[in-house]
Amino acid sequence: MESYLFPFDGLLCMLLGISFTLWFTLLLIFIIVPAVFGVSFGIRRLYMKSLLKIFEWATLRMERGAREKNQQLYKPYSNGIIAKELVSLEQEIQEVRRSGIPAPEPEFDMSDIFSFCRRGVESIVDDEVTKRFTAEELESWNLLTRSNYNFHHISTRLTVLWGVGVLVRYAILLPLRVTLAFTGVGLLVVLTSLIGLLPNGWVKSSLSEKAHLMCYRICVRALTAIITYHDSENKPKNGGICVANHTSPIDVIILASDGCYAMVGQVHGGLMGVIQRAMLKACPHIWFERSEVKDRHLVAKRLSDHVADKTKLPILIFPEGTCINNTSVMMFKKGSFEIGCTVYPVAIKYDPRFGDAFWNSSKFGMVNYLLHMMSSWGVVCSVWYLPPMRREEGEDAVQFANRVKAAIARKGGLADLLWDGGLKREKVKKVFKEEQQKMYSKVLVGVSEDSHGSEVVRGSEDSHGSEVVRGSEDLHGSEVVRGSEDSHRSGGRHCYAAWRAGALEEPGRTFILN
Structure with missing residues (x-):
């Protein structure tokens, strides 16, 4: 019985040998040799164009199935789950405070908590970081099982x-x-x-x-x-x-x-x-x-x-x-x-x-x-x-x-x-938390930005109407106190005179008159 199997074994080995020889010959001619010389026969581009036509046909079939059932084909692609308003923390807190009793001076208000709660929930639901480490959403199905979770009506x-x-x-x-x-x-x-x-x-x-x-x-x-x-x-x-x-x-x-x-x-x-x-x-x-x-x-x-x-x-x-x-x-x-x-x-x-x-x-x-x-x-x-x-x-x-x-x-x-x-992979650094605390402290002390991007601390009635400008106006990086244009204009002159007299010796601060 075994003698009858020998010819079939030899034939099988010969066919496998021919198959592998043909396989590696085609591999050498159409892929490896062109790669060595940096040329292409255009086979890959033809393959990709054919795939695009198949994807288009598949999308049309799915759209037809959705119309027949009067249902949505897939969830439309969007850059986020929720619509966020691009406003600063100061503007957001001021908007919340307007709905309550206005405070005569900037100070802590219990309603400020709502702004932080809102931002926290927004970050949990749809933050800018986490979604950058998941697969990009597709607008049409590419016939891969791993990407069909948003698509239905597959005929x-x-x-x-x-x-x-x-x-x-x-x-x-x-x-x-x-x-x-x-x-x-x-x-x-x-x-x-x-x-x-x-x-x-x-x-x-x-x-x-x-x-x-x-x-x-x-x-x-x-x-x-x-x-x-x-x-x-x-x-x-x-x-x-x-x-x-x-x-x-x-x-x-x-x-x-x-x-x-x-x-x-x-x-x-x-x-x-x-x-x-x-x-x-x-x-x-x-x-x-x-x-x-x-x-x-x-x-x-x-x-x-x-x-x-x-x-x-x-x-x-x-x-x-x-x-x-x-x-x-x-x-x-x-x-x-x-x-x-x-x-x-x-x-x-x-x-x-x-x-x-x-x-x-x-x-x-x-x-x-x-x-x-x-x-x-x-x-x-x-x-x-x-x-x-x-x-x-x-x-x-x-x-x-x-x-x-x-x-x-x-x-x-x-x-x-x-x-x-x-x-x-890591926890949020402490510096990011401190940055949020710094932003809120600016709101409490009444700090805003002027047209030059400098920080302005607006003084109250008893501060001679002066404004402290931190930032870019002086070449040495020191703070600038600028006399205001209101009825306390004399306060600016007092500051200037005091500076000339050497009475104001705070390091890193310069006083100028508008």
């Missing part, structure tokens, strides 16, 4: 189409993408290790750049990514720092497939450690030990030494320090803006219709996230290279970071937020 035809999509994504695309990912990473480790044996010089640098570009382009194809690069004349140059908004670990692959960068990060173990050590042999990347990461002076010195050498690649940094869901840009850490070199801003915007690129690190590990991405339809994104920027005279690192962040947000069509992205 039998759509269910069949969804089933076909599952087979295509998991039976065809996922094995292909995993193969390409292992190929790209394997080539990166092998080639950089071999290049690392060469002596330092332009030959080693040139081969290293070509090897990195080739391997990253293979990894991009492992995600079926279509990337559109804009304003390439502003691409980062040696001796500078490239800063970009951060959505996902694949941001690195997206940028590195169009140019070479020196990476900055913490030393890891396992497979990631093997990749880091191999990359370091071929290119001067900057890896820190765990004990060195919190030493700001050491980090700044190594970054400064790197950018001072114009032969080294530009450094790639994500100043947010965490992944945001690509709807906004959050606070930039100031460390990379203190070095004093040229900064090259880059804006990255993903198209959520083909898959959610956001990495929710508190929910998914790295491996789960990569499988999540490889089982999506693909990655479509746009990259804008902004003109280089430098610190202006009199501008500190925080102001420079905010200016760069605003430029990135404006170019990428993202919301510009001042909040620290680290709040998703």
Whole structure:
């Protein structure tokens, strides 16, 4: 009986061998070789255009089902659950106080509690931070199970189409993408290790750049990514720092497939450690030990030494320090803006219709996230290279970071937020609470802002009609007391005379007459 099975076993082995040979031959011809030379046959773009037509047809089917049942198709996309009024704390408290008995002077009132309660409830229901760490909402269903929680009226035809999509994504695309990912990473480790044996010089640098570009382009194809690069004349140059908004670990692959960068990060173990050590042999990347990461002076010195050498690649940094869901840009850490070199801003915007690129690190590990991405339809994104920027005279690192962040947000069509992205893992810092207390104390003492943005403390009847202006009017940063225009004009003269006589010797305060 066993003798009759031998021919079938041999035939099966031969068919499997032919299948694998054909598979890797097609892989080599249509994907790996084009990646090496940086060309494309247009297959991915044709694939994405076909998907868009399928999504449009699916949306029409769902809209028809909703009309037949006279129901809403899905909840319309909005930027928030509640409508917030953009008013200051002072205006809000004054509005509440008008409904009660007016107080002759600014003082604490029990009704002030309502303003803080209202703001607290608004933050609990719909705060600006938490919703930046969840998947971006879609306006139409993209036939992925993970994104259909807002959509109903899925007909039998759509269910069949969804089933076909599952087979295509998991039976065809996922094995292909995993193969390409292992190929790209394997080539990166092998080639950089071999290049690392060469002596330092332009030959080693040139081969290293070509090897990195080739391997990253293979990894991009492992995600079926279509990337559109804009304003390439502003691409980062040696001796500078490239800063970009951060959505996902694949941001690195997206940028590195169009140019070479020196990476900055913490030393890891396992497979990631093997990749880091191999990359370091071929290119001067900057890896820190765990004990060195919190030493700001050491980090700044190594970054400064790197950018001072114009032969080294530009450094790639994500100043947010965490992944945001690509709807906004959050606070930039100031460390990379203190070095004093040229900064090259880059804006990255993903198209959520083909898959959610956001990495929710508190929910998914790295491996789960990569499988999540490889089982999506693909990655479509746009990259804008902004003109280089430098610190202006009199501008500190925080102001420079905010200016760069605003430029990135404006170019990428993202919301510009001042909040620290680290709040998703940490408790609210004490400084934020103190800021709210400071704002309320200004309301109690009657502090407002004049047309120049300076703080004005309005004096009462017995203070000679003078106003104290804290801020920008004097060059030494001292407080300015300005005589008012009312019937107590003489009070301003008394202040001026007292200052001339040396009677008013409060440090850091200057008196002037209107």
